Amino acid sequence: MKDRLDFSLLGALLRKNRQERAAAFKKGNFNAVGFIFRVLLTLVLIAVFVVFFGEFLEIYLKVETGGAADTSARLYEVLTIVYAAVLIAMIVGAISQINRALFSADDIKIMSALPVGAKTLYVSKLITIYLSQLVFALVCVSAINLTAAVHAPQGGTFYIFTVLACLFLPLLSVGVASVLALPFHAVKTALKDRFVLSFIVITVVTAALLLVYAWLLRGVKELLLGDDLRYFFNESVMASVAALVSALVPANFIAGILLGRNVLVGSVAVLAALLVCTVLSLFFIRLILARAMQSRISGGGNAVRRKKGLKKQHSPLAALMKKEFLMIFRTPNYMFSYFAVALVVPLMVYFCMSIGSSLVVRLIAVQCDLELAVFLSLLFGSLANVFCTTNISRDGAMFYSVKAMPVDPKTVIFSKVLLCLVVTALSQLLSAALLCVTGYLSVPYAFFLFAVGALFGFAQICIATRIDFSYAKFSTEPDGEIKESGNTVSIMIVAGLVISFLVGGAVVLIRMMFALRGLAGQFAYLTFVVAGVVALVSAALGYFFLMHNLKVRYYRFSGGWL
């Protein structure tokens, strides 16, 4: 029988997808505080982007080429580059979503046994992915275009085409992602069960992305340190920008249509791109779905590990820590979110330090390397420690099994905290050592930085674990892996950022205040007092928050399931 698209079934499948998503908002599952934090975090990110993008536009639109300013051409270049970045982000997101929907979601296994055509099933998945991409496009494109319109007023067609761009961008991203989903899955499968190799690949890729980030930061630094920012964009830089823009197909055509440049050619090119994407995605439907069904039914490989006998006896704490380590190390998402990120945090701190140190001296004529290092260590350390918000949820049903074992609650919880602390302390130690070796900090200062970072890390781990204890949410995925970040993550990100800015900002401000009065030397100890005391108090409070009534809460724990 030919596999046709069944619209009545498609409606039922879409309804099922919608109901599954809506479950998170049902009474009992809905965490209002976390949701508000999540929305706030998104709004803050948008606001920061709008402010910086607006400032950049203000400068860039006045850049002259050939001795004359051309606002329209500059706007075209900016929009092309930004749309390309948005499109790349959307494609990466869509590849991950397609893989998750087809290779990880449990419903494929059930659906394969029901009279649902492959095409109908895949289209229902694609529509759901398209809608989530549409929301992302709406947020990004409207923020970009409205900011652009404020700095370079546009006509009515600009706004109409903005809406059309929001509708078309997800079509392009989902189409391209359909093509790339299989190679991505092949790489994932090749790395599956090769945990050490996965760890190396993931860490190297993260570090490489970080280099790009550092390069961008250096550019920003150059821009900010220049006497006149417009001098940065000289004829040779502008020629490179023009070459880049002409290569960024179809983002340049979309920007062109919005600004009324070569509308006809642009429209034809965008429509052609859409057509190609649609045809390619339809072509890959059968291929992806056949592979997905096969892998879901066969249950994947049966990797035989090295035959090792029973190990020497460990204490229950060591056994639980080992269990925790294996669980994180052998789950690629967890491994990336924690181990790889914690390993590249020192690089992030170093790159930002190398840029920030001279920038601060240039801007306020005050040397405050230690204070800046404290701020950066706290900031990046807190982002890595966000992973600890799943310390309880990660165990899933096994948390109950561990509860049934003859182990003291303190040992169970400490095994989690201790493993995280080892990772955090190692990360902070590497950060401090790197700054020491590169001459930014003396040995005693580096030791102080390590101590402050580790203490704050400990506080954050304790608080994150305690919050997860109260709002644990076990995964419903077949492999028990938590694939979506919960509201607790947003809370911890916001809290981490606030603390980093408060403490880091406070020590930088104190240093500046006394330095400007020529008293920097006399009051240098204040940095140690403020950061040290706050770190110690935070660690003590975090420990108390976690340990208070732990035994009772542990034995009365009965949450976790939706």
Added chain:
Amino acid sequence: MADEQQVPQADDIVRVDGLYKKYAKKANWAVENVSFAVRAGEIVGLLGHNGAGKSTTLRCLEGMLPFEKGSISICGKNIVKDPVGAKANMGFVTDDHAVFVKMTGMQYIDFMADVYKVPQGERAARLAALEEIFSLGDSIHNLIASYSHGMRQKICMMGSLIHKPRLWILDEPMTGLDPRTMRAVQDFMLSYAKEGNGILFSSHALGTVAKICDRVVLIRKGKQVSDVNVKEIAAQNPQFDFEEYFLQNERQA
């Protein structure tokens, strides 16, 4: 058929008295006034229809779930007052076969042996004995994530027995096992009980229950209906049909 009187005895391995359990946001008791005991050398079956409260009772016993009223003691140790001491005497297999899937079978056994503080010198012999019964073969070196349902069941059983518990609790133990292993598990349960240990398990497999259980506790809608010595009844009445007895009890509901 009169129920046995629950009089505390010295050889009680597990003793449940007036157990009450209610889930949050539910109006009714999930378990209401359940009392029974498992003595040394006994195999006790916990029976009831789906949702009767068998798994909840077992989870309270294992210390997984808190309960509102009543008391549970394992080898004389109260599960609330001395949870670690009580749990050290118990091995359990849950109905969902919850197990750390990112470990290999061997790593899981190692983990359980560490948690239950099994002496290093005894581990290899105990593992070999369990391997005889459950025969996982080379699969024990594979990641548990790659195991079939039955293999997971086997590794859960092996992990729960590595410390030779006085009380072995199993929730639906025969589900997913192949006939050979099912027979091996039944034989093992009988011999393990003969060594003076207690076994408590829930099941819908009435044939198995009739064959190996000394006593049966029936639960209906969270309430205990009966606690009878099926072996004694069968000895007194050779025509006794356990399946008919169970269904008759269900019909009376």
